[in-house]
Amino acid sequence: MKILFKSLVLSILLTSSFLFAQSISKATFLVKGDCSMCKERIETTAKKSGAKTASWNADSQKLEMEFDSTKVSADQILKNIAEAGHDNEKYKADNSVYEKLPPCCHYEREPSFLKKTISEQPIIKENQFFVRGNCSSCKARIEKAAEIAGADSSVWDAETQIVTLNFNPAKTSADVILKKIAEVGHDNEKYLAQEDVYKNLPSCCLYDRTLPFGVKSDLVHSDENPTPKNDISSNQDQHEKSIEEVRVTKLLDPTALNKKEVGLTFNINSKELLKAACCNLSESFETNATVDVSFTNAVTGTKQLKMLGLDQKYTALTKELLPSIRGLASPFGLNLIPGRWIGGIQLTKGGSTVVNGYESITGQINTELLKTGEKPETALNVFADVNGRFETNMTSTSNLNDHWTQSVLLHGNATLGKTDSNNDGFLDQPTGNQINAAYLLNYNDLEHSGLGSHFGISFVKDERFGGQTDFDKKIDQTQQSAYGVGINLSRFEIWNKIGYIFKDKPYQSIGWMNQFTTYQQDSFFGPRNYFGNQNTFYSNLIFESIIGNTNNKFKTGASFLYDKYDEDYLTENYKRTETVPGLFFEYTLTGVKYTLVAGARTDFHNLAGTQFTPRVNFKYDLSPKTILRLSAGRGFRTANVFAESQQYFGSNRQIEILGNGGKIYGLKPEIAWNYGASLQQEFKLFNRKASLVADFFRTDFQDQVLADLDISPQKLIFYNLNGKSFANSFQTQLDVIPLKNLELRLAYKYYDVEADFMGGQRQIPFMAKNRGFFNASYSTEKTAKDAFWSFDSTLQLIGQQKLPNLNSNPTEYQLPEYSKSYVTLNAQIARNFNKNIRAYVGGENLTGSMQNNPIIDAQNPFGNYFDAGMVYAPIMGANIYVGLDFKF
Structure with missing residues (x-):
């Protein structure tokens, strides 16, 4: 009976170690393409590169995929997709490869999807978090919300889009503070502001909600920024953080x-x-x-x-x-x-x-x-x-x-x-x-x-x-x-x-x-x-x-x-x-x-x-x-x-x-x-x-x-x-x-x-x-x-x-x-x-x-x-x- 019990415990430990050894990540990226041939090429390349699932949509230009981050990085998958001929958020395809694609696959290359890459994002320390904003009014609002939520002090930087929190864990938590910051209209890496709250911000505070966290917005004077999904989970390691969903709308000729x-x-x-x-x-x-x-x-x-x-x-x-x-x-x-x-x-x-x-x-x-x-x-x-x-x-x-x-x-x-x-x-x-x-x-x-x-x-x-x-x-x-x-x-x-x-x-x-x-x-x-x-x-x-x-x-x-x-x-x-x-x-x-x-x-x-x-x-x-x-x-x-x-x-x-x-x-x-x-x-x-x-x-x-x-x-x-x-x-x-x-x-x-x-x-x-x-x-x-x-x-x-x-x-x-x-x-x-x-x-x-x-x-x-x-x-x-x- 003891042998059976020990075997069961060992099996559970081995299984648990195997499960924890995997880190299945879900991510959405923008990848350029135009037709069903593009879809087949993009999804096949992603899967060959290590993605467990890959689904690309021609209308939204979005690639949704799941991958084991302990075995392959999103960076490598996107690099391989670019080598196959498709521009994306991090890499641009070589012109010679693009030209060899079938005519039906010659997508419009401008505007580019390229954004600031993961490696270019600032490295954050403990009790530092990404919070979106634009101006001095945003700074005052964010820091005031953190104070109301129990922070002893806080400093938000517009260039890095980082708020540094100083608080007593016995009285409050980072989760509570970030939730309060979202309630006053500022997206962060854990919570998103409600649409009606965001729209009521002064025009100078309307930031670009489509950019990756840590990338500063150009000043936005519009309420047309799309609303990201509301189920953002906490990310412990910013170095391995996936690029957030980006939406670029092309203005069509009349x-x-x-x-x-x-x-x-x-x-x-x-x-x-x-x-x-x-x-x-x-x-x-x-x-x-x-x-x-x-x-x-x-x-x-x-x-x-x-x-x-x-x-x-x-x-x-x-x-x-x-x-x-x-x-x-x-x-x-x-x-x-x-x-x-x-x-x-x-x-x-x-x-x-x-x-x-x-x-x-x-x-x-x-x-x-x-x-x-x-x-x-x-x-x-x-x-x-x-x-x-x-x-x-x-x-x-x-x-x-x-x-x-x-x-x-x-x-x-x-x-x-x-x-x-x-x-x-x-x-x-x-x-x-x-x-x-x-x-x-x-x-x-x-x-x-x-x-x-x-x-x-x-x-x-x-x-x-x-x-x-x-x-x-x-x-x-x-x-x-x-x-x-x-x-x-x-x-x-x-x-x-x-x-x-x-x-x-x-x-x-x-x-x-x-x-x-x-x-x-x-x-x-x-x-x-x-x-x-x-x-x-x-x-x-x-x-x-x-x-x-x-x-x-x-x-x-x-x-x-x-x-x-x-x-x-x-x-x-x-x-x-x-x-x-x-x-x-x-x-x-x-x-x-x-x-x-x-x-x-x-x-x-x-x-x-x-x-x-x-x-x-x-x-x-x-x-x-x-x-x-x-x-x-x-x-x-x-x-x-x-x-x-x-x-x-x-x-x-x-x-x-x-x-x-x-x-x-x-x-x-x-x-x-x-x-x-x-x-x-x-x-x-x-x-x-x-x-x-x-x-x-x-x-x-x-x-x-x-x-x-x-x-x-x-x-x-x-x-x-x-x-x-x-x-x-x-x-x-x-x-x-x-x-x-x-x-x-x-x-x-x-x-x-x-x-x-x-x-x-x-x-x-x-x-x-x-x-x-x-x-x-x-x-x-x-x-x-x-x-x-x-x-x-x-x-x-x-x-x-x-x-x-x-x-x-x-x-x-x-x-x-x-x-x-x-x-x-x-x-x-x-x-x-x-x-x-x-x-x-x-x-x-x-x-x-x-x-x-x-x-x-x-x-x-x-x-x-x-x-x-x-x-x-x-x-x-x-x-x-x-x-x-x-x-x-």
């Missing part, structure tokens, strides 16, 4: 060209959207050089986008990567997404991925709705302009728990003013109102269970009335003597996206997205009526993985699109149902300096037949600051001739469709090939970062539905292309920061767009060959209360445009062959009073450029020559607006 993307993709964030009024999506591109925005006609007040010299209908417009503005919603859908709901926009020129569908020809514009950021926020915006337009937006984002977040988005607007600036008897813009609401629910547990989900539901109702100033919407249309326009829209959407990342396989995932949309339009344009209804169901299943290693990735899956259309134009009814199941596969090859993305999809369209859509994108890094991109691809779509030509409904043109045996209005689908090349160059100008991008794209139509305005001024004739149709687009853009806080953007665009019409080859009307663009943004330095001014201005030069041939009209109702060039200027001044209140005032078309007589024969709207669709310039003069933003 519009940034993504160097990692294979395609020419611009990321537009909320800062860019605040440079202009941005009341809806159509106005979100006023400060963007890539997209052209213009009025469609003189009676509806709607705006349309053009990209690469072609109409909006050839660009895929998605929301949350789901089909959004298409089909019958094309003419007015941009007005149904409020600008203050937008969290960001991704704009891709040229052929986009086959994963998102077949309709993209000139590019894709994806809108992301506002979601919960790092902290909950409720915002209120009110807006008004001199033309009687009023708008209110309320957005609220919040965390329900650790995994669930929600967004509530509300919008309402009303146009009450009746303006007729050119005295032609017609309203410059319609009156009316809109009510819009959306709810988003998000689940994110990707790091643990691998699951993520996004749910959304929205409803909008919009009603507009325009036409002659004496038109009375209360009188029945059949009894009106005045020409009126009425447009009543409603749309309901519900969607869900769910994704799963396979455990221990961050490169492998599966996602499924579904959406149902119903869109209704009831409208009249003088004596003609148009009613349209579209019900759409969309589903897309995507599986992503690798072939061998992460240099060879692929996406594959299946999609299904269902469209049911029901339209009435005058006395004719047009119904059709389109069902389109499809399959796709996309392969990504990543080399040291290049990335290739090649994909293809096959769609089985019940009316347009089987369609094969290949697309390829190639990016080559000629140097770290010089990037060449090439793209080619095919796209197809079915034309909605009535909905997409409503800008000409405000006229007395008769519509004719010359069918050729197709199953959609008797017409064949539209098919086009797009080819593109671009060169991106980054360099230093005025010793500051600058970039130059030049791109050329060509679109060749294999089939196209042409809208011919030239055969007769009294007709609009649709027919399929018989011959050639092409669009050449060249753009060069320079972004430069000549002075601190001053950003300049200059761009020039050239378009050559022609087609073989029935009367011969000619230019597409309403497309200026030459366009110039200049944007300047400046902001003052932030003051202690986060107050600052910002100034933004955008100048655009629009060259001559080919106009439709109206020569068979009487002379007074004809147009010249080409329009005159004109210049527009938009500007805005904003004042941020603090972090939560912002006021702004701005102006649109401050040059007062206006088209003379935008409505042909406005005095006789029921006559043969009346036409409000010949718009090539602004129809309204200068517009002044004001607004207020509040955040809670």
